[in-house]
Amino acid sequence: MKFQYHLPVNLVFGKGSVAQIGDIAGNYGKKALIVTGCNSTKKSGLLDRVIGYLKASSIESVVFDKVKQNPLTTTAEEAAAMAKENECEVVVGLGGGSIMDCAKATAFLSVNSGNINDYIFGRQIGTEALPIILVPTTCGTGSEGNGFAVLTNPDTGDKKSLRCNAIVAKASIIDSECIMTMPKSILASVGFDALCHSMEAYISKIGQPMTDMMSLEGMKLIGQYLVPLYKGENSTEAWDAISWASTLGGMVINNAGVTLPHGMEHPASGLKNIVHGKGLASLTPVITEATIASCSLENKEKYAEISRCIGGKDETDCVSKLNELLANLDLSLTLSDLGITEADVNWMAENCMKVSAAGVANHPVEFTQDQIAELYRKAL
Amino acid sequence: MKFQYHLPVNLVFGKGSVAQIGDIAGNYGKKALIVTGCNSTKKSGLLDRVIGYLKASSIESVVFDKVKQNPLTTTAEEAAAMAKENECEVVVGLGGGSIMDCAKATAFLSVNSGNINDYIFGRQIGTEALPIILVPTTCGTGSEGNGFAVLTNPDTGDKKSLRCNAIVAKASIIDSECIMTMPKSILASVGFDALCHSMEAYISKIGQPMTDMMSLEGMKLIGQYLVPLYKGENSTEAWDAISWASTLGGMVINNAGVTLPHGMEHPASGLKNIVHGKGLASLTPVITEATIASCSLENKEKYAEISRCIGGKDETDCVSKLNELLANLDLSLTLSDLGITEADVNWMAENCMKVSAAGVANHPVEFTQDQIAELYRKAL
Numbered sequence: 001m002k003f004q005y006h007l008p009v010n011l012v013f014g015k016g017s018v019a020q021i022g023d024i025a026g027n028y029g030k031k032a033l034i035v036t037g038c039n040s041t042k043k044s045g046l047l048d049r050v051i052g053y054l055k056a057s058s059i060e061s062v063v064f065d066k067v068k069q070n071p072l073t074t075t076a077e078e079a080a081a082m083a084k085e086n087e088c089e090v091v092v093g094l095g096g097g098s099i100m101d102c103a104k105a106t107a108f109l110s111v112n113s114g115n116i117n118d119y120i121f122g123r124q125i126g127t128e129a130l131p132i133i134l135v136p137t138t139c140g141t142g143s144e145g146n147g148f149a150v151l152t153n154p155d156t157g158d159k160k161s162l163r164c165n166a167i168v169a170k171a172s173i174i175d176s177e178c179i180m181t182m183p184k185s186i187l188a189s190v191g192f193d194a195l196c197h198s199m200e201a202y203i204s205k206i207g208q209p210m211t212d213m214m215s216l217e218g219m220k221l222i223g224q225y226l227v228p229l230y231k232g233e234n235s236t237e238a239w240d241a242i243s244w245a246s247t248l249g250g251m252v253i254n255n256a257g258v259t260l261p262h263g264m265e266h267p268a269s270g271l272k273n274i275v276h277g278k279g280l281a282s283l284t285p286v287i288t289e290a291t292i293a294s295c296s297l298e299n300k301e302k303y304a305e306i307s308r309c310i311g312g313k314d315e316t317d318c319v320s321k322l323n324e325l326l327a328n329l330d331l332s333l334t335l336s337d338l339g340i341t342e343a344d345v346n347w348m349a350e351n352c353m354k355v356s357a358a359g360v361a362n363h364p365v366e367f368t369q370d371q372i373a374e375l376y377r378k379a380l
Numbered sequence: 381m382k383f384q385y386h387l388p389v390n391l392v393f394g395k396g397s398v399a400q401i402g403d404i405a406g407n408y409g410k411k412a413l414i415v416t417g418c419n420s421t422k423k424s425g426l427l428d429r430v431i432g433y434l435k436a437s438s439i440e441s442v443v444f445d446k447v448k449q450n451p452l453t454t455t456a457e458e459a460a461a462m463a464k465e466n467e468c469e470v471v472v473g474l475g476g477g478s479i480m481d482c483a484k485a486t487a488f489l490s491v492n493s494g495n496i497n498d499y500i501f502g503r504q505i506g507t508e509a510l511p512i513i514l515v516p517t518t519c520g521t522g523s524e525g526n527g528f529a530v531l532t533n534p535d536t537g538d539k540k541s542l543r544c545n546a547i548v549a550k551a552s553i554i555d556s557e558c559i560m561t562m563p564k565s566i567l568a569s570v571g572f573d574a575l576c577h578s579m580e581a582y583i584s585k586i587g588q589p590m591t592d593m594m595s596l597e598g599m600k601l602i603g604q605y606l607v608p609l610y611k612g613e614n615s616t617e618a619w620d621a622i623s624w625a626s627t628l629g630g631m632v633i634n635n636a637g638v639t640l641p642h643g644m645e646h647p648a649s650g651l652k653n654i655v656h657g658k659g660l661a662s663l664t665p666v667i668t669e670a671t672i673a674s675c676s677l678e679n680k681e682k683y684a685e686i687s688r689c690i691g692g693k694d695e696t697d698c699v700s701k702l703n704e705l706l707a708n709l710d711l712s713l714t715l716s717d718l719g720i721t722e723a724d725v726n727w728m729a730e731n732c733m734k735v736s737a738a739g740v741a742n743h744p745v746e747f748t749q750d751q752i753a754e755l756y757r758k759a760l
Binding site: 004005006008209244 | 381382383384385386388389390391392393394397416499587588593594597616619622624
């Protein structure tokens, strides 16, 4: 057993804890760039509340509100230009995964020069970023728990993550009151994303004792709480459980990586701007079935554990339990439902080998490009 | 559910990994103070190997080899003077808990002026220390996983820890080859210490989801592997499991604290220089019995979980399973066996309320000074 575990997260968890953001941000600077979306944090009033909390701690703020789903490298560049122009000392990300990832990339680009794609593809290394504070408003991405920022290059369609400990947030404020305002349809897809993070880290070839333990806990919590929450249970306990599971999912992929479901989803959503959790819903059962059919006994036992976390008995009912969970979340989808056609398959399979090389390598069964194309076809 | 989790450990785990120490230390400086004991790392050859690894990375080193069991504040002061005199930029702690704690305090005192007791009792705050690299040679203390350094003030007998994230190691190299050379009698006492860390964090009033999860994992591993290892099984798997459980134990107390067993043991070993794990062995069953008798149903369920981790069925056999474990480790001891007498009880109870106020407060049943004195008497 050999591993390295280094993930300097600072998690401030609890209902109402966003009110501490001024005190926390005050440790890092007097001027903040708030990165957010164009809509939901304004409608919910969260943006104004955060501006107020910062102001009460004498922190001035400017707002960048142009982040959209599957954020573009060019958007992060635009936000970083705004941070530099305004001499911001700290970046606050307020929103879901796309927004937090864009905030992280913005903080990185504010102090590193050159082309972000060079950093994403590892041709250049950066070890610094502006201090980052994240407030998730969805529970799925787990971006608040890791040093990843997934971005799409609009020129190539490559969707791939910038990865370094410099973009681990100085503080992540996980406040279920900021999360429970999200629409149920979003809960379904982000909650399934969170499950995939823990599942993929758990089966990953580079998993380790720390991530195995956290992945299992995340899957158990999602197995117990996600469907009731989606069906209308609104207890703080359930929101806390799913929020915590989501953060755990973000943490485990930092060290154990993702595997083929995320690896195959990125080309699809990079190409067609698909909702990430929906892309995962269309691909995960197909990939899981093919993997269980040909993986080692040790990995079959891992799928048995996954199955038990979501109400099954062993690896033989893992796929049917996944499908049942997806049906309960109204996420029984195919890639065709999401606008992907047979004509996209070859590009996606090729792109998968390029942008998701690590995910392909981490998967318990190593599929070839042709086999990956075949899996895309099955998911159509 | 409200909590904060911030523990920036960097764990480099695995057999043979100490060979990386030169590369790792090279990130922090060109001159190291190696803090170690007077004997075991010399006899095992580890000290010379580490000096060689550092030299191969062009890192010069000086050795401070005067640390003894239950390290004194004055010893750390002496080591810090040596670090300053030699302009050391990094502190390497090579040994068991006493040595790692002394190394941490040395790194702290090398950059903070004033009296260390003021920092220990929170009258003064320090946020910096020299970079620390730890190589544990026992598996119990968990010091490699936290920001605590337990020291004894020779003037007052106060045994209490310095606590801050500045003394979390920049890297902890947990290499079972450096650990498996320890005598079996030491394995028994340090292994029981590791179990106590996880047990105490698990029942602590300030426990949280992250520490609960890690505590349970630590207890399960110790329940499964400690006695076989003590009885002569020498597999890498077992040494890895106990080493990992020990690190987990160190991590959980950083955020969940300790409770009454550690709280009551510190006055005893501060007074009589007792082996820490033996002090815990004499006190833990007595304290656990009294606690289970009067704690809430929720806490009884926690003791049931603890019992299951060490082979029991529920809270009703938790104490007998603890006693069985201690018997298997040849640790069925009373405080009298360790040189404590009735005449020491009142000082210990009074000292416990002073140096272990947090541990007393974290315990699931809050005992008074008189009740604590009574527990000491029962353990005689």
